[in-house]
Amino acid sequence: xxxxxxxxxxxxxxxxxxxxxxxxxxxxxxxxxxxxxxxxxxxxxxxxxxxxxxxxxxxxxxxxxxxxxxxxxxxxxxxxxxxxxxxxxxxxxxxxxxxxxxxxxxxxxxxxxxxxxxxxxxxxxxxxxxxxxxxxxxxxxxxxxxxxxxxxxxxxxxxxxxxxxxxxxxxxxxxxxxxxxxxxxxxxxxxxxxxxxxxxxxxxxxxxxxxxxxxxxxxxxxxxxxxxxxxxxxxxxxxxxxxxxxxxxxxxxxxxxxxxxxxxxxxxxxxxxxxxxxxxxxxxxxxxxxxxxxxxxxxxxxxxxxxxxxxxxxxxxxxxxxxxxxxxxxxxxxxxxxxxxxxxxxxxxxxxxxxxxxxxxxxxxxxxxxxxxxxxxxxxxxxxxxxxxxxxxxxxxxxxxxxxxxxxxxxxxxxxxxxxxxxxxxxxxxxxxxxxxxxxxxxxxxxxxxxxxxxxxxxxxxxxxxxxxxxxxxxxxxxxxxxxxxxxxxxxxxxxxxxxxxxxxxxx
Numbered sequence: 001x002x003x004x005x006x007x008x009x010x011x012x013x014x015x016x017x018x019x020x021x022x023x024x025x026x027x028x029x030x031x032x033x034x035x036x037x038x039x040x041x042x043x044x045x046x047x048x049x050x051x052x053x054x055x056x057x058x059x060x061x062x063x064x065x066x067x068x069x070x071x072x073x074x075x076x077x078x079x080x081x082x083x084x085x086x087x088x089x090x091x092x093x094x095x096x097x098x099x100x101x102x103x104x105x106x107x108x109x110x111x112x113x114x115x116x117x118x119x120x121x122x123x124x125x126x127x128x129x130x131x132x133x134x135x136x137x138x139x140x141x142x143x144x145x146x147x148x149x150x151x152x153x154x155x156x157x158x159x160x161x162x163x164x165x166x167x168x169x170x171x172x173x174x175x176x177x178x179x180x181x182x183x184x185x186x187x188x189x190x191x192x193x194x195x196x197x198x199x200x201x202x203x204x205x206x207x208x209x210x211x212x213x214x215x216x217x218x219x220x221x222x223x224x225x226x227x228x229x230x231x232x233x234x235x236x237x238x239x240x241x242x243x244x245x246x247x248x249x250x251x252x253x254x255x256x257x258x259x260x261x262x263x264x265x266x267x268x269x270x271x272x273x274x275x276x277x278x279x280x281x282x283x284x285x286x287x288x289x290x291x292x293x294x295x296x297x298x299x300x301x302x303x304x305x306x307x308x309x310x311x312x313x314x315x316x317x318x319x320x321x322x323x324x325x326x327x328x329x330x331x332x333x334x335x336x337x338x339x340x341x342x343x344x345x346x347x348x349x350x351x352x353x354x355x356x357x358x359x360x361x362x363x364x365x366x367x368x369x370x371x372x373x374x375x376x377x378x379x380x381x382x383x384x385x386x387x388x389x390x391x392x393x394x395x396x397x398x399x400x401x402x403x404x405x406x407x408x409x410x411x412x413x414x415x416x417x418x419x420x421x422x423x424x425x426x427x428x429x430x431x432x433x434x435x436x437x438x439x440x441x442x443x444x445x446x447x448x449x450x451x452x453x454x455x456x457x458x459x460x461x462x463x464x465x466x467x468x469x470x471x472x473x474x475x476x477x478x479x480x481x482x483x484x485x486x487x488x489x490x491x492x493x494x495x496x497x498x499x500x501x502x503x504x505x506x507x508x
Contacts, residue, residue, distance in 0.1 A: 026052050037072055037079050040091040044141065049188065051075025054196055063099060073196040076188045077172070093145065093171040100191045101150055101168045103198070104495035107452045109168075110430045110475040111225070112152035124148050133167050133174050136186040147171045155225065157477065157493040159190065161208035163226045163244050198499065205500035207460055210479075210489035212241030212248040218487050223474040224261045227279055228491070231256050231268075238268045240279070243477075243491070249279055260298045265323070267297045267304050274306050276323060285323045294319070300347040305331065307342045307354075316341035318354055331371055332356070332378070346394040350374065351411050353381070353394050368392065368401060370411055381409065395428045395473075402426065408433070421447070429473035432494050434459075442467050446480055450498055457497050462488060 023034035031053040033041055041050055051074050060071035062080070070081040071094065078094035085092075101109070115130030122129065127149040129137055137146055147170025156166040158175065165176040166189065173189040180187075197203035215232035222229050229240035229251065238256045240249035251259070251266055252275065259268040267276040267287065274287035274297050287304050288294055294308040302323040309316050318332040331352060334341045345354040352371040368381040382403060392401030397412040406419040406426070423435035425446070434448045445458040446468045459468060462482045470487070472479040476494050481487040 028052050029054050031056060033072070036081060036087075036091050040079060040088070041074075043088075044145070049140070050077045051190065051192065054193055060094075062094065064095060074192045075190045077192050078195070095147065095170045096191045096195050097147065097169045097171050097173055098150060100173065100195055103195075103499045105151075106450075107431050109151055109154045109156070109495075112154045114152045115167075122148050125150055127152055129167065132176060132186050136174060137169075145171065155475070156189075157491075157496070159206055161206070161211065161243075161491075162246070194499075203500045205460075205492060205496040207462070207490055207492040209462075210241055210491060211243075211246040212239075214239060214241070214248075214487070214489060216486035218470070218481065218489065220258065221470055221472050221479050221481075221489065222259060222261050223472045223477055223479050223491075224263055225474065227261055227264060227266070228472070228479055228489075229259050229261045229266050229268075230489075231259055236270075238266070240266065242279070251277060251279075257295050258297065262299045262301060265299060265302070267299045269295045269297050269306065274304065276304060287321055287323070288319070288328065296344055298345050298347045300349055303347065305345045305347045305352055307345060318342045318345055318352070320347075320352070332369065344392070346392070348394050348396050350397050351394065351399075353392065353399060355392070370399070372411075382407070391423055391426045393426050393428045395430065398428055400426055400428050400433060402438075406435075425469065425471040427471045427473040427478075429475060432473055432478075434471055434473055434478060436468060436471065444468075446471060448478065448494060448497065450494075455498060459490075459492070459497070462490060 022038060023032050024038055025032040029052045033053050053072060053074050055073040057070055057072045059068050061068050072079045078096050080092050080094050082090050082092055114128045115133065117131030118134065119128035119130035120134055125148045129149050149167060149169050151168040153165050153167050155163045158164050167174050173191050175187050175189050177185050177187055194203065210228065214230065217233040218230040219233060220231065226242055226244040227240060228243065229238065232239050236255035237253045238251040238259050240251060242249060252268060252270060254270040256268045256270045259266060264280040265276055265278050267274065272294060273289045274294050276285040276287050276299065277283065288306065294306050297304055297306040303320060304323065305318060305320045308319055316334045317330055320329045320331050321327065332342060334356060341357050343355045343357055345352060350373060352373060354369055356367040356369055367383045369378055370381055371378045382401065392399065397410055399411060400406060400408050402423050406421045406423055408417045408419055409415065421435055422438050424438035425436040427434045431451050432448055433451065434446060436446045437444045445461060447456055447458055449456045459478065459480060461468065463484065465484060467483040468480055469483050470481045477491055478494050479489065479491045481489055
């Protein structure tokens with residue numbers, strides 16, 4: 001009996017040791033999982049939940065409590081071993097969602113919107129989870145597995161170049177894949193791989209070729225949400241691309257001078273007509289038709305502004321119209337012999353800005369004006385020689401223009417800063433300013449600056465002897481052309497570009 005007891009005790013101890021030392025090797029990544037990490041991986045969804053292991057077990061300092069833990073990275077998570085806790089809480093998921101979110105979006109992700117499908121509000125973080133994200137959260141571990149939501153829903157560019165609706169949680173990022181059948185319509189993004197590559201210092205932000213048809217040459221592409229539009233040369237047709245569906249958009253074949261877009265509504269001019277179309281619903285609006293001509297339309301929400309002149313040619317006017325009303329408003333009317341005295345109007349939800357080139361009737365001098373849409377007040381921002389006003393750009397109440405040097409202004413607060421840049425192309429969106437230097441070296445790359453920390457990076461080029469030109473920003477996306485005799489339209493995530501590099505501050 002004593003001998004039998006000794007054999008059983010040895011067997012039990014051997015079995016426990018075997019469980020602790022069990023190892024599974026994954027040839028896909030040439031890494032293994034073992035012990036408590038393997039038990040947790042197997043018990044909580046395995047490959048679908050966490051992906052393959054992409055590192056061995058290392059010692060990691062937690063950014064939350066500054067303590068060192070045994071850790072292992074997976075494609076979608078990082079495991080931490082907490083021997084001070086009793087199982088099953090001795091293996092915890094690191095808060096990679098929190099780390100990843102603050103790395104990419106230091107002032108918060110742009111264009112977030114609360115869940116609309118049966119939302120549940122988490123008062124701890126003041127964010128709501130609803131619809132398929134809430135169902136996934138509840139069915140796959142809830143608070144213990146994912147933590148609290150730390151963002152609302154928004155569009156994010158994935159590593160495959162497509163835009164998906166995502167929501168960030170403390171320990172994960174959920175992606176909505178409407179093209180998949182349940183249960184694969186909600187997937188977890190690969191933040192483990194992103195953060196591991198960042199920690200190893202060998203991460204590269206992906207850039208993508210536009211997945212739609214377009215002419216060999218385009219002019220001034222514009223972007224809003226998932227839609228990109230442009231005027232194609234030489235026929236001046238208006239086209240575009242939906243980045244979510246990867247479908248080519250054909251808007252107009254008549255000759256057009258310019259096109260603009262906000263949300264899913266594009267507006268363009270041809271002949272004496274201003275036309276708008278909702279790309280998603282295909283509803284078309286004739287904004288204006290005038291024998292005196294009109295052009296340079298811009299749009300914000302459902303309000304369009306454009307330039308026209310009176311029938312007698314004595315007044316150049318800046319006009320405004322809602323798509324839901326027949327009424328046309330005159331924002332500015334200038335007595336001039338210069339047909340295009342009002343030029344390049346831009347509009348945001350808060351402001352309209354434009355250049356008045358009639359300050360001196362027979363010269364090229366200008367006044368740069370801003371109209372407050374709430375108060376109806378027009379102010380003068382700058383005046384000088386029009387030959388020196390190359391570009392100006394507007395996003396909400398932030399504006400940048402160039403005359404001799406670049407100026408940044410917050411139109412609401414009046415904060416004004418001179419920037420040490422000399423732009424040829426310039427665009428602004430939220431936390432980002434992008435420009436191409438106006439100099440003799442045409443191969444200078446496009447630069448992007450992040451206002452929140454003053455850091456600056458350059459857009460990567462797709463090959464040698466590339467001339468980067470054109471430029472558009474919206475939210476987290478940047479669009480540009482790598483030109484080598486024909487335009488190769490490219491796009492990338494701004495947050496990923498900054499998350500992938502240790503850029504130095506541009507603003508001191």
